[in-house]
Amino acid sequence: MSVHAVPFEKYHGTGNDFLVVDAAAEDVGDRAAFARAHCDRETGVDGADFEGERGEEHAGRRGADGVLFLSVEERFDPTRVVMTLVQPDGSTATMCGNGARVVARWAHDRTGDREFMIDTQAGTRRATVTADATAATIEMGEPTFDPRRVPVAREGPTADEPLIDEPVERLTVTALNTGVPHAVAFVDGGRDDPNGIDAVDLDAVAPPVRRADVFPEGANVNLAAVVDDGSGDGPAVLDQRTFERGVEGETRSCGTGAVAVVAAARRLGLISGDAAVSRPPGGALEVTVPDRGHATLTGPVAHEFSGTLPADPR
Numbered sequence: 001m002s003v004h005a006v007p008f009e010k011y012h013g014t015g016n017d018f019l020v021v022d023a024a025a026e027d028v029g030d031r032a033a034f035a036r037a038h039c040d041r042e043t044g045v046d047g048a049d050f051e052g053e054r055g056e057e058h059a060g061r062r063g064a065d066g067v068l069f070l071s072v073e074e075r076f077d078p079t080r081v082v083m084t085l086v087q088p089d090g091s092t093a094t095m096c097g098n099g100a101r102v103v104a105r106w107a108h109d110r111t112g113d114r115e116f117m118i119d120t121q122a123g124t125r126r127a128t129v130t131a132d133a134t135a136a137t138i139e140m141g142e143p144t145f146d147p148r149r150v151p152v153a154r155e156g157p158t159a160d161e162p163l164i165d166e167p168v169e170r171l172t173v174t175a176l177n178t179g180v181p182h183a184v185a186f187v188d189g190g191r192d193d194p195n196g197i198d199a200v201d202l203d204a205v206a207p208p209v210r211r212a213d214v215f216p217e218g219a220n221v222n223l224a225a226v227v228d229d230g231s232g233d234g235p236a237v238l239d240q241r242t243f244e245r246g247v248e249g250e251t252r253s254c255g256t257g258a259v260a261v262v263a264a265a266r267r268l269g270l271i272s273g274d275a276a277v278s279r280p281p282g283g284a285l286e287v288t289v290p291d292r293g294h295a296t297l298t299g300p301v302a303h304e305f306s307g308t309l310p311a312d313p314r
Contacts, residue, residue, distance in 0.1 A: 005308035006034075010047065010064065011105060013098035013136070013301040015252030015282020017064045019045065019309075020106050023084070024071035028311050032090030035067045037313030039088035050307040063088070065244070065251050068099055072107055078115040078126075081107045087246030095122035095179025097255020097297045101136040104129050105301040122179040134302070140256070140295040143178045143263040150177045153216045165268060169208035171221070174264040178295070180245070181219040182260035183209050186270065190227040190239040191279070197225040197239050202250050206243035218245045220254065224261040227279075229271050236271035238262065240280045252282030259295045262287040 006028055009020040019038060021028060028034045038045045044063030066087045073080040083103050085093045093099075100118050104127035107116050114129045118138070127138045145162040147154070152163045152175050163175035173183040189196025206221035221243040230236030240261050242254035258278035265271045266289055274290045286298040 004311040006311045007306070007308050009106060009306045010045070010050075010304040011102040011301060012282075012304060013101045013253065013255070014280060014285060014299050016098035016254065017061060017252075017304070018085075018099055018102050019064045019067045020102065021067060021069050022071070023069040023082075026311075028069070030312070031067070031069060031084075031086045034309075034311065034313060035086040035088060036090050038309055039064045039066060045309060047305050050305040065247055066093070066096070066099065068103060068106075070103060070106065072110060074111060076117065078117050079107060079111055079113050080117045080119060082119045084121075089246050089248060091246045092121070093180060093246055095120050095141075095256055097138055097140055097179070097259060098253055098299070098301075099255070100125060100127060100138040101255065101297065101299065101301050103127070104136040104138065105133060105303070108133055109303065120179070135298060135300050137296055137298040138255070140259050140297050141179055142293060143176050143259060143289060143295055145174075145176045145267065147175070150175045150181050150219075151216055152214055154214060163214065168212050168214055170205045171209050173209060173221075174267065175215070175219065176260055176263055176267075178256040178259040178263065180256050181215060181217055182222055182257060183215065183219040184222045184224055184260050184264040186224050186226070186265070186268070188225065190225040193225075197223050197241060200241075202241055202243050206250075210243060210245055220245050220257055220260075222254070222257045222261055224265065224278075226265060226270050230276060231272045235273060235286075236262075236265070236276035238265060238271070238276060238278050240278045242280065251280075253280040253285070255285065255297045255299075258285045258287050259289065259297055263289045263295065
């Protein structure tokens with residue numbers, strides 16, 4: 001029996017890496033199984049097996065942070081792309097900021113367009129790609145601290161109040177939704193401080209928060225440190241680490257997490273202005289969180305390699 005081979009592309013945005021499949025052209029019957037097999041960091045897709053761009057810090061890592069199943073609808077103006085992200089555990093995420101930026105670059109590579117409307121399960125988001133296609137910007141919707149929309153589950157007099165700077169398990173967190181639920185904890189000391197953000201054992205402290213009863217749908221868990229509060233000439237700067245729901249581990253970058261970190265910092269009065277730079281391990285992301293309207297996320301995006309993979313990996 002022949003094995004059906006599915007063409008794919010591998011892209012990353014600040015180290016947040018994805019396999020991309022043209023869902024309009026290819027039929028992957030069991031998307032969850034496809035993602036679980038090919039995204040596995042130990043046994044999944046290996047860049048060394050494929051021709052592609054080399055020399056980048058993030059290129060060639062085995063596995064991925066998810067599979068983007070995409071379909072382009074060029075009859076719309078701007079061109080519309082339908083996006084479904086299946087995560088390494090087989091679950092589906094409603095939104096992914098870096099993933100959506102990858103979608104824009106992939107669609108640009110196929111159509112030559114630079115502006116797109118991306119249909120996600122969190123809503124339709126406008127995206128643009130730079131002239132040289134090395135970076136993309138995505139509208140991220142309006143962050144919300146509304147406990148019903150995060151969601152947060154509490155009883156008693158605080159049931160209808162936002163969860164702001166409160167203890168959950170071993171962290172003090174602020175809960176919000178930036179397309180998916182996030183819990184943000186601020187720590188002292190950035191990446192340059194030996195006792196700062198990178199000294200925290202995220203794999204130990206994040207899972208209890210990620211699965212806490214107060215988050216009925218789970219939550220992505222972010223650590224953040226304010227490096228520059230933005231009260232001077234430039235934008236605020238924050239270092240960021242994220243333990244992602246669905247990946248069940250730390251990722252090199254998280255776009256919805258970057259927006260969550262900046263929005264939470266603004267809510268707590270830790271930074272000035274509505275523009276900031278969030279710095280996950282994979283690189284810098286430019287974030288705007290205005291008082292009203294869409295937040296935006298801007299950062300680099302790159303193509304790594306392409307090839308084919310078995311549609312049925314069993």
